[in-house]
Amino acid sequence: MTDPYDSQLPSSEGEVASAESAAVATDNLGVSGHGHRKLTPEEAAAMEEKIRKVEVAISLVLRIGVSLSVLVIAVGLGIMFSHHSQYTSFTGSFSYKQLTSGSSQFPHSFSALGHSVASGQGRGIVVIGVMILIATPIIRVAVGVLSFLYEHDVPMALVTLYVLIVLIGSFFLAGA
Amino acid sequence: MTPLVFVLSLTLVAVAAGVLGSLIGLGGGVVIVPALTILYGVNIRLAIGASIVSVIATSSGAAAAYVREKMTNLRAGMFLEIATTTGAVSGAYLTTLLPSRFLFAFFGIVLGYSAFATFRKRHAAQPLSVSNDKIANYFNLHGSYFDVAENKEISYKVVGTKLGLFLMYVAGLVSALLGIGSGALKVPAMDSAMHLPIKVSSATSNFMIGVTAAASAGVYFVRGQIDPIIAAPVAAGVLAGAMFGAKVLGRITSKTVRLVFVVVLVVISLEMLQKGLFP
Numbered sequence: 012m013t014d015p016y017d018s019q020l021p022s023s024e025g026e027v028a029s030a031e032s033a034a035v036a037t038d039n040l041g042v043s044g045h046g047h048r049k050l051t052p053e054e055a056a057a058m059e060e061k062i063r064k065v066e067v068a069i070s071l072v073l074r075i076g077v078s079l080s081v082l083v084i085a086v087g088l089g090i091m092f093s094h095h096s097q098y099t100s101f102t103g104s105f106s107y108k109q110l111t112s113g114s115s116q117f118p119h120s121f122s123a124l125g126h127s128v129a130s131g132q133g134r135g136i137v138v139i140g141v142m143i144l145i146a147t148p149i150i151r152v153a154v155g156v157l158s159f160l161y162e163h164d165v166p167m168a169l170v171t172l173y174v175l176i177v178l179i180g181s182f183f184l185a186g187a
Numbered sequence: 188m189t190p191l192v193f194v195l196s197l198t199l200v201a202v203a204a205g206v207l208g209s210l211i212g213l214g215g216g217v218v219i220v221p222a223l224t225i226l227y228g229v230n231i232r233l234a235i236g237a238s239i240v241s242v243i244a245t246s247s248g249a250a251a252a253y254v255r256e257k258m259t260n261l262r263a264g265m266f267l268e269i270a271t272t273t274g275a276v277s278g279a280y281l282t283t284l285l286p287s288r289f290l291f292a293f294f295g296i297v298l299g300y301s302a303f304a305t306f307r308k309r310h311a312a313q314p315l316s317v318s319n320d321k322i323a324n325y326f327n328l329h330g331s332y333f334d335v336a337e338n339k340e341i342s343y344k345v346v347g348t349k350l351g352l353f354l355m356y357v358a359g360l361v362s363a364l365l366g367i368g369s370g371a372l373k374v375p376a377m378d379s380a381m382h383l384p385i386k387v388s389s390a391t392s393n394f395m396i397g398v399t400a401a402a403s404a405g406v407y408f409v410r411g412q413i414d415p416i417i418a419a420p421v422a423a424g425v426l427a428g429a430m431f432g433a434k435v436l437g438r439i440t441s442k443t444v445r446l447v448f449v450v451v452l453v454v455i456s457l458e459m460l461q462k463g464l465f466p
Binding site for chain 1: 188189190191192193194227228229230233240243244246247248250251252254255257261262265266268269272273275276279325326397398400401402403404405406408409410411412413414415416417418419422423426
């Protein structure tokens with residue numbers, strides 16, 4: 012192992028770290044870089060409460076994003092099938108392969124997507140639903156930044172902000 | 188097969204992919220890509236686009252439950268995302284540098300080895316109680332979770348963050364280059380290098396893969412790889428499966444999670460070796 016910090020094997024538990032540093036690690040629950048000051052039980056409880064709120068907030072963002080995207084996708088799929096009667100039979104000569112070949116037509120730029128939705132095409136609405144799904148983790152990261160600021164945890168807020176900038180940058184780099 | 192039958196049957200496949208993906212933190216791509224290309228004869232480019240959608244769906248669907256149940260190590264996950272997103276973005280620009288055949292063969296071997304290493308330590312479930320890791324202590328990446336199968340709260344300490352960051356960078360790079368392997372490298376990085384419990388590794392990998400995938404999803408959309416008639420049943424089915432899978436993880440033993448993970452890892456490893464050696 013080349014990593015100097017990875018030398019802590021289960022068998023050497025308790026021999027390497029002093030009791031003091033172990034105490035610091037447990038008493039500092041959930042905040043970065045507070046040094047060696049011990050938190051009072053009230054402070055620790057308040058911090059625990061804040062962390063819980065962050066977890067609940069992030070879980071809520073994920074559930075809203077996921078439910079919304081499924082809803083939009085279902086509506087889009089319904090419209091798509093109602094517009095094309097040959098899609099909806101269980102038996103028939105129309106094959107799905109006409110929709111899944113390399114040359115199938117569907118929107119893959121934001122302007123084409125706008126046109127597709129404006130003209131009421133189901134496939135455009137499905138893509139909007141997929142976009143909501145793709146946006147959910149990104150919004151989750153943004154909520155993370157705000158949550159860590161709320162916890163007064165500046166190092167973690169900066170870490171999350173960096174991730175958010177890279178994510179948003181990736182979309183511009185892609186030219187979407 | 189009519190589009191209706193295609194959508195209905197693919198939804199069922201996607202539910203299975205979501206259950207498996209959420210249990211072992213790999214996302215649904217492991218099941219979705221072979222199913223689409225082999226069973227349905229779908230173009231590989233579109234199958235990879237669907238796989239990205241399935242990874243995001245598994246991640247968000249399962250993470251909603253895992254985060255609420257404190258199974259996910261939120262801080263460690265968000266911290267390690269620095270490396271995965273950077274890796275994913277740099278990977279998108281390295282595609283032409285190395286032949287993908289070489290990469291497939293190389294990572295086939297890497298995953299084969301990590302399957303072996305995970306299998307060997309299947310009985311070791313004892314988490315660390317102290318950590319000298321300065322980064323882990325500074326950002327306080329340690330945590331605890333309630334294990335339903337063992338019916339007790341399990342506290343653990345994190346070590347090896349530098350090695351973990353490096354492996355996470357590679358995971359992001361590989362997922363951008365090859366379209367698979369993101370979670371397959373993340374779980375061993377947390378389980379073996381950083382000593383997180385396997386269930387926490389799986390839940391945290393699950394939490395992270397959505398962000399890694401979102402970092403490359405823009406590229407896939409612009410390249411026209413996200414076909415709505417494939418993406419719709421995949422997204423809906425995988426979400427349902429992942430929500431169900433998230434309820435199961437707490438109840439099964441760590442050893443079972445490891446064994447399921449090893450089996451899937453061996454399959455992915457063989458798949459990659461085949462692509463690298465006999466394309």
